[in-house]
Amino acid sequence: MSVARWRVSLRALLACTALLPLQAALPAPTDPAFAQLLQLLAARRAGHVTFTEVQHLAMLERPLESSGELYYTAPDHLEKRTLAPKPATLLLDKGVLTARTGARTHVLSLRDYPQIVPFVESIRATLAGDGPALERYFHVDFSGSLEHWTLALAPADASVARSVQQIRIAGERDVIHSVQIRQTDGDESVLTLGPPLDP
Amino acid sequence: MTAAARAALLWAVLVLAAAAIAAHARYTADMSAFLPRRASATQRLLVQQLREGPAAHLVIAAIEGADAATRAQVSGALAALLRSDAAFVSVNNGDAAQLERDEAFLFEHRYLLSPQVSAERFTASGLHEAIGDSLDALTSAEGVLLKPLFTRDPTGELRAIIDSLDAGRMPHSNGGVWTSADGARALLVAQTRAAGSDTDAQQAALAVLRRSFAAALAPLPPERRARLTLAITGPPVFAVAARATIEQQVLRLSALSALLIALLLLALYRSARALVLTFVPVASAALAGVAAVALGFPVVHGITLGFGVTLIGEAVDYSIYLFIQNAADFSRSVWPTIRLGMLTSVCGFAALLPSAFQGLAQLGLYSIAGLLAAALVTRFVLPQWLPRRLAVRDLSGLGVALAKLLRRLRPLRFALLAVPLLAALVLYLHRDALWSRELTALSPIPAADQALDERLRADAGAPDVRFMVVVPAATPEDALAAAGLVGARLAPLVEAGVIGGFESAARYLPARAVQRTRQASLPPTAALRERLEAALVGLPLSAARLEPFVREVEAARTAALLTPATLAGTSFAHALDTLLVRSGAGWAALVPVAGVGFGELSPAALTAVRAALAAADPTAQLLDLKGEADRLYSGYLLQAVQLSLAGLAAIVVLLLLALRSLRRVAKVVAPLILAVLAVAALLVASGHPLGILHVVGMLLIVAVGSNYALFFDRGSQAPGGPAPLTLASLLVANLATVIAFGVLAFSSVPVLADLGVTVAPGAFLALLFAALLTPAAVPEA
Numbered sequence: 001m002s003v004a005r006w007r008v009s010l011r012a013l014l015a016c017t018a019l020l021p022l023q024a025a026l027p028a029p030t031d032p033a034f035a036q037l038l039q040l041l042a043a044r045r046a047g048h049v050t051f052t053e054v055q056h057l058a059m060l061e062r063p064l065e066s067s068g069e070l071y072y073t074a075p076d077h078l079e080k081r082t083l084a085p086k087p088a089t090l091l092l093d094k095g096v097l098t099a100r101t102g103a104r105t106h107v108l109s110l111r112d113y114p115q116i117v118p119f120v121e122s123i124r125a126t127l128a129g130d131g132p133a134l135e136r137y138f139h140v141d142f143s144g145s146l147e148h149w150t151l152a153l154a155p156a157d158a159s160v161a162r163s164v165q166q167i168r169i170a171g172e173r174d175v176i177h178s179v180q181i182r183q184t185d186g187d188e189s190v191l192t193l194g195p196p197l198d199p
Numbered sequence: 200m201t202a203a204a205r206a207a208l209l210w211a212v213l214v215l216a217a218a219a220i221a222a223h224a225r226y227t228a229d230m231s232a233f234l235p236r237r238a239s240a241t242q243r244l245l246v247q248q249l250r251e252g253p254a255a256h257l258v259i260a261a262i263e264g265a266d267a268a269t270r271a272q273v274s275g276a277l278a279a280l281l282r283s284d285a286a287f288v289s290v291n292n293g294d295a296a297q298l299e300r301d302e303a304f305l306f307e308h309r310y311l312l313s314p315q316v317s318a319e320r321f322t323a324s325g326l327h328e329a330i331g332d333s334l335d336a337l338t339s340a341e342g343v344l345l346k347p348l349f350t351r352d353p354t355g356e357l358r359a360i361i362d363s364l365d366a367g368r369m370p371h372s373n374g375g376v377w378t379s380a381d382g383a384r385a386l387l388v389a390q391t392r393a394a395g396s397d398t399d400a401q402q403a404a405l406a407v408l409r410r411s412f413a414a415a416l417a418p419l420p421p422e423r424r425a426r427l428t429l430a431i432t433g434p435p436v437f438a439v440a441a442r443a444t445i446e447q448q449v450l451r452l453s454a455l456s457a458l459l460i461a462l463l464l465l466a467l468y469r470s471a472r473a474l475v476l477t478f479v480p481v482a483s484a485a486l487a488g489v490a491a492v493a494l495g496f497p498v499v500h501g502i503t504l505g506f507g508v509t510l511i512g513e514a515v516d517y518s519i520y521l522f523i524q525n526a527a528d529f530s531r532s533v534w535p536t537i538r539l540g541m542l543t544s545v546c547g548f549a550a551l552l553p554s555a556f557q558g559l560a561q562l563g564l565y566s567i568a569g570l571l572a573a574a575l576v577t578r579f580v581l582p583q584w585l586p587r588r589l590a591v592r593d594l595s596g597l598g599v600a601l602a603k604l605l606r607r608l609r610p611l612r613f614a615l616l617a618v619p620l621l622a623a624l625v626l627y628l629h630r631d632a633l634w635s636r637e638l639t640a641l642s643p644i645p646a647a648d649q650a651l652d653e654r655l656r657a658d659a660g661a662p663d664v665r666f667m668v669v670v671p672a673a674t675p676e677d678a679l680a681a682a683g684l685v686g687a688r689l690a691p692l693v694e695a696g697v698i699g700g701f702e703s704a705a706r707y708l709p710a711r712a713v714q715r716t717r718q719a720s721l722p723p724t725a726a727l728r729e730r731l732e733a734a735l736v737g738l739p740l741s742a743a744r745l746e747p748f749v750r751e752v753e754a755a756r757t758a759a760l761l762t763p764a765t766l767a768g769t770s771f772a773h774a775l776d777t778l779l780v781r782s783g784a785g786w787a788a789l790v791p792v793a794g795v796g797f798g799e800l801s802p803a804a805l806t807a808v809r810a811a812l813a814a815a816d817p818t819a820q821l822l823d824l825k826g827e828a829d830r831l832y833s834g835y836l837l838q839a840v841q842l843s844l845a846g847l848a849a850i851v852v853l854l855l856l857a858l859r860s861l862r863r864v865a866k867v868v869a870p871l872i873l874a875v876l877a878v879a880a881l882l883v884a885s886g887h888p889l890g891i892l893h894v895v896g897m898l899l900i901v902a903v904g905s906n907y908a909l910f911f912d913r914g915s916q917a918p919g920g921p922a923p924l925t926l927a928s929l930l931v932a933n934l935a936t937v938i939a940f941g942v943l944a945f946s947s948v949p950v951l952a953d954l955g956v957t958v959a960p961g962a963f964l965a966l967l968f969a970a971l972l973t974p975a976a977v978p979e980a
Contacts, residue, residue, distance in 0.1 A: 055338050059350065060739040064338050090340055101335055106362070108341070111382055112372050115343050163343055183343075 034142040035131075037149055040174040042129030047072040050194035051080070057187045070193065075128040078120070092120055115163060118155050122167045123179055123191075126151065138167070148172055203583040210580045214483060217490035224493030226501055227398045227442065254664070254777070255395025256288070258433040259655045260408065261384040264426040269419065270385035271374030273427060276415035281389055284411070286404040289773050292387040293370060293377030297770060304769045305360050306348070310721060310755040311714045312706070313356035314363055314690075318720035320354065321727070326734035329354035334738065351747045353740075363690070364706060370660050379658035384430075386659050390773065391435055396498075398442050401435035432652040441643045445501035448946050456511055456942040457481075460935045467931060468522065469592045476584060477518045480576040484514040484569035491568030492561050503561040505943075505951045509958065510566065512939030513544065513903050514573035516932035520910075521577055523594055523928035534578055536913045539857050540906035541574040543850045547902045550846030551895070556835040558950070559842070562895065566902075594931075598923025601930060605970050612971040618873050622880035629883045634836060635890035637829050643948040666800050668701075668790035668812060670819040675779055675786050680710035681816045682778075682788035688811035689792070697807050698800065699793040704778035707771035714760045721756045724749055792821070832891075839894040846898050850905065858912070866915075867908040870968030871901045878961040892950045896957025903936055903958070904965025911973040926970075933966045 052067040068082040080090040088101040092110075097120065099106040110117055117137055125133035134140050137160075138153035153167040161184075168180045179191040262270045262277070278292040291297060310316050319325050333355040337345055348357060370377035370386050377386040389408070393400030408431065416424045457478070465474050488510060492499050517537055524533050544566070551563030626633065642649075670685055672678035683705035692698045705713070722730060727749055731742045766772040778789050792808060794800045800808065805821070812819045854864045875897045882893060907929055914921025937959050944955030 053338075057337070057346075059744050060334075061741055062739045064334070064739060066338070086335060088335065088339065097340060099336075099339055099341060101332070101339070104362070106341065109371055109380075111378075113341075113344065116340055119340050119343065187346075189338075 031142050033144075033146045033149070034140075036146055037142070037173075038129040038131045040129065040146070041127065042074075044127070044129075044174055045074045047127065048197045050197065051191055052194075053189060053191045055187075055189040058185065069197065072127050075130065076124065078124050078127070092124060114157055114160055117157075118153070118160055118164045118167060119181065122153050122169065122181075123176075126169050126176065146173060203579075206579040207583060210483070210576060214486060217486040220490040220493050221486060224489065225399075225498045226446075226504075227396065227438075227498045255434045256391045256393070258389045258391060258405070258408065258431055258435055259652075259659050260387045260389065260412075261379070261430045261655050261658070262387070262412075263384050263428050263430060265423050267374050267378075267382060267385075269423055269427065270378075271376045273412075273415045273419075274376040274385040274387055276418075277411055278387055280411035280414055281387075281408065284407050286392055286400075286407045288390040288392045289770075290387065290389045291377075291770055291773075292385070293372045293375075295375045298372075301769050301771065302357075304766070304771065306352070306357050308758075308761055308765070309352065309356040309360060310752065311709065311717055311758070311761055313359045313717075314687075315354075315356065315359045316717040316720060321720055321722050321730070323730040323733035326354065326730055327736075327738070330734060330738060330740065333358075334740070350744055351751055353745055353748050360706075370658060377659070379655075384658065386655070388659055395434060395438070398438050402439045402442075405431065405435060405439055430651060430655070432648070432655050437644050437648070437652075440648065442501050444643050445505060445948055448948050448951065449501065449504045452505070452942050452946055452951070453511065456939040459938045459942065460511065460515060463931070463934060463938065464519075467592060467594065473522050476581060477515060477522070479581060479584075480518050480573040481511050481514045483576045484510050484573035487572035488565035488569035492565050495564050496557065496561055500558055500561055502558055502948070502950050503565050505946075505948065509899065509939065509943065509954060510569045510573075512936040512958070512962075513906075514569060515935045515939075516903075516906060517541075517573055517577040518581060519932045519935065520928050521581060523931060524922070524924050529582060530578065536909050537574060537577070537906070539854075540909050541570050542857075543853055543905040543909075544570050544902035546849040546853050547843075547846035547898050550842045550849060551898075554835075554838060554842055556838065556891070559835075559839060559891070559895065594927040595923050597930070598925070598927035601926040602923055605926075608971060615873060615968060615971060618877050618968075622876035625880035625884050626876075632888050633883060634833075635888040635893075636833060643950075645947070664791040664793075665823065665825050666792045666794075666805075666808075667822045667824060668792060668808070668819055669782075669822050670788040670790065670816055671782060671785060672788065673785050676710060678779055678786045678788040679705050679708060680712060681819065682790055683710055683713055684815040685788075685790055685812060685819055688815040689790070689808070692804075692807055692811060696795060697804050699795040701790050701792045702774070702778060703790050704775050704788055707766060707775055708761055708763060708779075711760055718756060718758075718760075721752050723756070724753045727752055836891050836894070839891045843894050843898040847901060850901060854905075863912055866972060867905065867912050867969075870908055870972050871904045871965055873968045874900050874904055874961050874965040877964050878957055881960060882957065887953075887956065890949075890953055892953035893957045896954045896961065899954070899958045900961035900965055903962050904969065907933065907966045908969040911969050915973050929966060933962060936962045 047070070049070050050067065051070050052065065055064045055066075057064070065085075066082050067084050068080065071077075071079040071081070076092070076094050078092040082088040082090075086101070088099070091098040091100075095110045097108050097110060097116065099108075108116070110120065121133060121137050124130075125137070134151075134153065137156055139156060141152040141154075143150050143152070149171055151167075151169045153169070155161040155164050163184055165182045165184045167182070169176060169178070170180075171177050175196075176193055178193065180188065181191075182188045260277070262273050264270075274292045275294060278290050278294060281287045281290040305312060315329075317325075320329055330353045333345070333349065333353050336342065336355065336358065337349060345355075345358065371380055371382065372378060373382050373385075377388075378384060379386060391401055391404040393404060395401070409429065412429045416427060419427075461474055461478075464477055465471070468474060489499065489504065492503055520533055520537060521529060548563045548566040548570075551559045552567075554560045554563070668685055668689075670678060670681040672681050682703045686701065686703045686705055689698065689701050693700055709717075721727075728742065731745060731749070735742055735745075763772070763775060766775055778791075780787055780789060792800065794804060808821055812821060851864060851868060854867055855861070858864055858867070878897065878900065879889065879893075882889060887893070910921060910925055910929055914925060940955045940957075940959035940962065942955070943951050944959055946952045946955065
């Protein structure tokens with residue numbers, strides 16, 4: 001982003017709201033590899049992988065493990081089907097989240113629950129190579145190379161930053177290997193993605 | 200003082216008195232004036248709900264333009280201003296403070312409110328399952344929302360309550376305020392304090408709303424201010440808009456038809472003085488009509504004033520006869536015919552007086568008073584003011600030409616036989632679409648405003664309720680208990696996707712017995728600790744972590760039960776007022792039921808709901824508000840037809856008494872009946888199903904047309920038939936009537952337009968048919 005545009009957006013932000021922290025106006029990573037990565041990711045139309053997830057919650061005595069499959073269709077359809085230990089489905093479609101466990105279905109709009117946004121949008125925007133969305137919700141820090149990269153995402157919204165500290169997404173080229181979410185209270189979850197399955 | 204001077208003085212006094220009464224009358228355009236004075240219990244509840252129920256005070260405001268943050272800021276400022284104003288009972292814009300109060304209430308009383316609380320749920324196995332479910336939720340995407348409360352509410356009661364509250368019906372929110380689903384509009388829902396039928400007060404409240412919006416914009420820089428707009432909807436908005444539309448139309452249309460008639464008469468009379476005098480009976484009639492209605496009814500309906508235009512059409516005739524026929528002995532030759540014509544009209548309108556439909560009763564009274572005033576002023580006041588020789592242009596030439604034309608048309612009179620046959624055929628072919636069935640046919644609200652209303656209601660999660668379960672009970676407590684039972688039967692239908700959802704007061708305030716049962720199912724501390732130990736086997740959680748839960752269950756066991764007072768300050772207090780209402784001597788719990796996706800209920804869903812009701816509470820009934828309203832309307836329509844027929848019968852009886860000849864009466868009535876049949880056929884054939892005002896229009900055709908027919912009758916009694924001047928005066932009077940009603944036909948207010956399209960052609964046909972059917976009346980040239 002050019003300096004001039006940076007100034008404009010800073011001024012706009014200052015004029016608009018005090019809610020957003022000042023860092024929101026910091027420039028996105030200038031590494032050309034980041035731009036290449038986004039392009040590469042954006043080129044993928046669909047994906048289907050296995051996952052395992054480990055969650056460490058301070059109030060629990062042992063980590064919780066689950067596994068299942070992830071489906072993705074560009075740009076805004078993401079489905080997480082947990083198969084073990086208990087079947088459950090989490091569906092994100094155009095900003096609406098539908099959670100199904102057993103007979104219960106819960107529908108909520110991300111717009112209404114900004115606290116949930118980082119958990120969902122980090123993966124969705126990365127999969128879609130959606131740079132603007134990433135930068136809207138996070139301060140993005142790119143490190144490594146196109147072959148082995150890591151995105152460190154810190155929530156831009158102050159109220160969200162109170163609960164989520166950082167999200168680290170690691171991958172190779174257009175393949176995501178892991179998503180690690182660290183909360184401010186020390187709780188953490190690690191989502192590890194397996195190799196692609198048939199679509 | 201001469202008799203003439205006394206008449207003029209009396210007239211002046213009466214005009215002043217009528218003006219004073221009219222000035223102090225209350226006016227409304229509220230649709231509830233169209234609701235019945237006598238009704239069944241269900242209809243009473245319906246009317247009460249429409250007129251005074253909380254829905255009647257609901258205003259939805261949408262703030263559009265600029266950016267989300269600005270809209271949120273304006274919404275907050277507007278809400279704060281409205282909350283401090285006495286015109287509003289409640290204001291909700293989904294701000295954080297309100298949401299926090301609501302959530303705090305639900306959380307604090309979760310063990311009394313949650314439908315899942317039962318003895319079974321607090322056994323070791325019940326706890327195991329409930330806590331296991333909560334753990335699953337904790338690790339899902341919404342976990343971050345649940346984590347802070349987990350150790351206090353590990354069985355997930357808050358989540359259960361929010362689920363049962365039908366969270367999908369809450370508006371979306373953004374930046375801490377309610378928004379439309381697409382986030383483009385900030386929403387605010389307010390309840391006005393004034394009664395739904397008090398249009399003046401509603402108008403004042405809406406003015407407060409608009410002023411407050413302007414004040415909320417004030418701190419913004421001008422360029423952003425200019426981009427923000429306010430859209431409002433809801434019954435108060437409709438009532439005020441309808442009244443304004445009707446007022447505006449009444450003024451505009453009266454002025455237009457008065458102007459057109461004035462031009463016509465000026466062209467014919469060539470006398471400004473005659474023109475001014477022509478309008479004396481008309482204005483007197485309008486004043487007398489309004490004053491009579493103001494005295495006879497608590498509120499004058501705006502529509503009734505609209506009928507003032509119709510009165511111009513008939514009242515102007517009397518002075519036209521006076522001026523054009525220019526008879527030296529007006530009081531002996533012309534007046535008896537006018538008097539009989541006026542009396543037949545009065546008979547017709549008198550039939551409307553007992554109507555349960557206030558609009559019709561007001562129209563009847565208005566017309567009777569107006570016609571009496573117009574005729575009496577024409578007879579006793581006007582002649583005194585005429586100069587010895589009024590310089591009105593002689594229209595004998597026109598009369599002679601008319602006589603010739605009629606003679607040429609005479610052979611056509613046999614074609615009139617075809618009129619009833621053709622009309623009957625048309626009516627028979629359209630027999631399925633003959634009558635208008637929907638109450639909304641009377642609504643003066645433009646389609647665009649209705650569309651805005653629908654959109655904002657969908658945004659605000661307040662869809663227009665069509666189906667509502669009414670659960671009658673003797674006390675509020677019984678009503679809540681019954682509503683709880685009904686809700687328990689409806690919940691499975693929601694889960695099965697048969698219905699979209701329902702609302703119930705029992706969700707916010709369960710019956711005391713239900714609360715006590717829930718309270719009693721909570722185990723004492725020692726037992727709970729013991730069961731928790733067992734319940735947590737196999738779960739990654741230690742009982743020590745759940746000490747806050749143990750403490751809060753203990754507190755809930757001995758907490759005071761919920762009362763309406765506990766709800767104060769939450770948005771549920773308002774929901775309770777809406778859903779638990781007085782009904783007759785007792786109470787009723789209202790349970791609005793929505794279809795899937797807020798659509799209507801399918802026939803299968805209706806059957807399922809009825810079955811659920813039968814099982815829950817046989818006294819509960821499912822009310823179809825729209826169906827009920829349409830039934831009401833059909834009832835009025837039937838009544839309007841019956842009353843109009845009674846009016847016709849009264850006219851026939853009056854004519855029999857006056858003319859004392861069956862043949863003459865038949866000759867007077869036949870053209871009127873033919874005109875009515877022809878107009879009915881024309882309306883139906885052109886795609887206008889007949890509504891109440893069409894039927895009233897037909898009565899007007901008979902009332903106005905009887906004047907023409909009586910003049911022809913008088914003419915046929917005289918040797919040589921009616922004078923050419925009589926013919927000319929009839930044509931001019933007819934033109935004036937057609938102009939007045941023709942103008943009305945262009946109104947955007949359906950009731951006025953219906954009247955116009957019926958009477959304008961009907962009056963003309965009545966004159967034509969009367970002329971054709973009275974061949975002897977046509978004078979030799």
